[in-house]
Amino acid sequence: MASITLDNLGKVYPGGTRAVGDVNMQIADGEFIVLVGPSGCGKSTLLRMVAGLESITEGEVRIGDRVVNTVEPADRDIAMVFQNYALYPHMSVRQNLAYGLKNRGTSKAEITRRVDEAAEILQIGQFLDRKPRALSGGQRQRVAMGRAIVREPAAFLFDEPLSNLDAKLRVAMRLEIKELQRRLRTTSLYVTHDQLEAMTLADRLVVLNGGQVEQIGTPLEVYRNPASTFVAGFIGSPAMNLIPSRAVPHLPGSAHAGIIGIRPEDLAVDPDGPIEMQVRAVEELGAQRLVHGHTNGADLTITLGSHADLHDTLRLSAQPEALHRFDEKTGKRLA
Amino acid sequence: MIENRPGLNALAHLVLILGVVVVALPVWVAFVASTHGPTDFMSGTVPMWPGPHLVENYAKMLDTGLSTSGTPPVGWMMFNSLVMALSIALGKIAISILSAFAIVYFRFPLRGLAFWCIFVTLMLPVEVRIVPTFQVVAGLGLLNSYAGLSIPLIASATATFLFRQVFLTMPDELVEAARIDGAGPMKFFRDILLPLSRTNMAALFVILFIYGWNQYLWPLLVTTSSDYYTIVAGIKRLADVVDGLPQWHLVMATAVLAMLPPVAVVIFMQKLFVKGLVETEK
Ligand SMILES: Nc1ncnc2c1ncn2[C@@H]1O[C@H](COP(=O)(O)OP(=O)(O)OP(=O)(O)O)[C@@H](O)[C@H]1O
Ligand SMILES: [Mg+2]
Numbered sequence: 001m002a003s004i005t006l007d008n009l010g011k012v013y014p015g016g017t018r019a020v021g022d023v024n025m026q027i028a029d030g031e032f033i034v035l036v037g038p039s040g041c042g043k044s045t046l047l048r049m050v051a052g053l054e055s056i057t058e059g060e061v062r063i064g065d066r067v068v069n070t071v072e073p074a075d076r077d078i079a080m081v082f083q084n085y086a087l088y089p090h091m092s093v094r095q096n097l098a099y100g101l102k103n104r105g106t107s108k109a110e111i112t113r114r115v116d117e118a119a120e121i122l123q124i125g126q127f128l129d130r131k132p133r134a135l136s137g138g139q140r141q142r143v144a145m146g147r148a149i150v151r152e153p154a155a156f157l158f159d160e161p162l163s164n165l166d167a168k169l170r171v172a173m174r175l176e177i178k179e180l181q182r183r184l185r186t187t188s189l190y191v192t193h194d195q196l197e198a199m200t201l202a203d204r205l206v207v208l209n210g211g212q213v214e215q216i217g218t219p220l221e222v223y224r225n226p227a228s229t230f231v232a233g234f235i236g237s238p239a240m241n242l243i244p245s246r247a248v249p250h251l252p253g254s255a256h257a258g259i260i261g262i263r264p265e266d267l268a269v270d271p272d273g274p275i276e277m278q279v280r281a282v283e284e285l286g287a288q289r290l291v292h293g294h295t296n297g298a299d300l301t302i303t304l305g306s307h308a309d310l311h312d313t314l315r316l317s318a319q320p321e322a323l324h325r326f327d328e329k330t331g332k333r334l335a
Numbered sequence: 336m337i338e339n340r341p342g343l344n345a346l347a348h349l350v351l352i353l354g355v356v357v358v359a360l361p362v363w364v365a366f367v368a369s370t371h372g373p374t375d376f377m378s379g380t381v382p383m384w385p386g387p388h389l390v391e392n393y394a395k396m397l398d399t400g401l402s403t404s405g406t407p408p409v410g411w412m413m414f415n416s417l418v419m420a421l422s423i424a425l426g427k428i429a430i431s432i433l434s435a436f437a438i439v440y441f442r443f444p445l446r447g448l449a450f451w452c453i454f455v456t457l458m459l460p461v462e463v464r465i466v467p468t469f470q471v472v473a474g475l476g477l478l479n480s481y482a483g484l485s486i487p488l489i490a491s492a493t494a495t496f497l498f499r500q501v502f503l504t505m506p507d508e509l510v511e512a513a514r515i516d517g518a519g520p521m522k523f524f525r526d527i528l529l530p531l532s533r534t535n536m537a538a539l540f541v542i543l544f545i546y547g548w549n550q551y552l553w554p555l556l557v558t559t560s561s562d563y564y565t566i567v568a569g570i571k572r573l574a575d576v577v578d579g580l581p582q583w584h585l586v587m588a589t590a591v592l593a594m595l596p597p598v599a600v601v602i603f604m605q606k607l608f609v610k611g612l613v614e615t616e617k
Contacts, residue, residue: 051515074515074517074518082511084506086512099518100517103516103518
């Protein structure tokens with residue numbers, strides 16, 4: 001177990017693409033950090049630099065107190081779980097789990113002990129003698145995690161480990177990963193583009209955009225106080241409404257801000273409300289409804305209980321503390 | 336495509352049966368010929384059913400051979416062919432899997448050049464470079480040796496290409512997982528690449544064994560001592576008689592014997608062979 005420090009970390013690919021730049025972060029021992037951002041924002045690159053699979057072109061990675069910039073992946077004391085699991089197809093599950101230990105010269109008895117323990121934790125005991133081909137996606141996922149666990153590494157690295165699973169299994173595995181990490185207390189770095197997965201798993205979130213860190217914070221901090229319009233639009237589902245302030249002139253504080261952000265769930269129907277919304281479409285979700293429309297030319301989405309009355313125009317209001325103000329040019333949050 | 340119409344079925348079978356007959360008839364004629372006595376062919380009609388001399392003809396060829404033609408017993412020639420075909424098949428697989436490994440997984444200076452050099456040899460089969468190759472082999476004193484028979488045929492690019500294609504289909508994550516698991520390059524090669532290319536190696540072995548076994552021109556050139564005659568080239572020497580008629584029944588017995596090892600290889604390795612040709616899942 002160890003902390004991980006990223007110091008001005010950056011990556012320029014040989015072609016000149018700048019995939020990551022100026023990332024500074026301190027990951028505490030035992031912390032669960034989730035890197036989240038849209039496709040192509042450099043999440044995998046960042047993770048792979050920590051793993052040692054991608055060379056570091058700027059800055060430093062430290063695991064514990066050791067600078068690992070030029071250390072081979074095997075010697076960094078990390079374990080990685082890949083999106084497509086990357087299990088060795090010709091080895092049985094047991095051999096898959098044991099391979100890394102065998103290469104390190106761990107004793108036979110110790111290998112058996114650790115493999116059995118991991119199999120117990122992940123409930124894959126009855127598959128130990130099967131080949132990966134004979135396992136379902138979820139079971140393969142467990143084996144891939146088992147391969148990481150048996151190593152007892154300083155840190156786990158996950159690169160979108162759940163994105164090949166169906167929605168239901170994804171939710172179940174998400175919970176399991178969280179529990180597992182609580183139990184093992186191993187520092188973890190987890191990459192996903194799914195903001196819900198990020199919110200539920202993370203001790204702290206790192207929101208990346210175009211290779212730059214937009215915001216670092218606990219899921220609630222990021223949700224309540226998004227640092228920029230990018231974060232505001234990315235975290236939370238349905239996404240926060242970002243409205244030019246001239247479209248909502250009667251809201252408090254709108255005079256001083258370029259963009260007002262309001263989460264759909266923070267808008268309530270109120271006959272005396274300052275916002276008038278023309279309803280365009282309604283999405284029925286069962287427990288609630290998503291109502292899409294616009295006000296003074298700006299798009300607006302709200303969530304309503306499924307029993308609420310619907311009209312062609314709705315008057316809406318929001319609590320003052322539910323309003324987020326952003327600068328129009330930089331997109332940064334205004335105090 | 337799965338069609339289930341009786342008419343089509345019958346047609347498909349007809350075509351297949353026709354194909355089998357066309358392919359099998361010469362083999363049958365050769366077999367029948369090998370079971371008759373020496374005079375049966377002089378009569379002018381070719382017999383279509385096996386004669387009574389099967390054991391006698393085969394025993395003679397395997398045991399003493401046809402001394403008048405200057406060839407050793409067939410058993411000995413088959414052994415030579417076996418050594419040559421095995422050396423070619425195994426040597427080619429060993430060399431090409433290693434070179435493909437280097438080309439796919441290592442970045443070294445002049446890697447592109449190395450690749451193109453290998454590529455160019457594809458356009459130079461043995462027959463094209465036979466004179467210079469003979470010169471080199473003669474200069475090295477390898478005439479009349481197993482090395483001279485097999486080494487020049489080992490050098491070629493087809494197998495390297497095949498393995499390169501196989502390696503390129505291996506997911507990158509597998510390489511990375513192995514790196515994190517602490518497998519160095521050679522360990523990765525031995526523990527992961529080799530086992531995963533097993534079926535491809537088997538398929539290649541079958542193809543190359545038959546390729547080596549069927550070599551004709553090259554063994555004819557580099558062997559002057561009957562100790563190193565191979566069977567396929569030997570058949571030609573058996574049929575060459577200066578005065579008198581070729582002993583067709585014995586030549587045919589030899590031809591049938593020459594056919595057996597490749598057939599055996601195909602039959603025994605069929606399962607792996609087919610898997611290697613069609614398997615895509617990695
Ligand atoms: N080997 C490479 N050479 C050049 N550019 C690359 C290379 N790998 C990635 N990139 C570029 O770097 C940027 C970040 O890529 P990266 O794979 O880290 O994105 P990501 O956030 O993981 O995306 P996704 O969610 O789709 O996996 C992209 O713009 C990509 O085109
Ligand atoms: Mg990625």
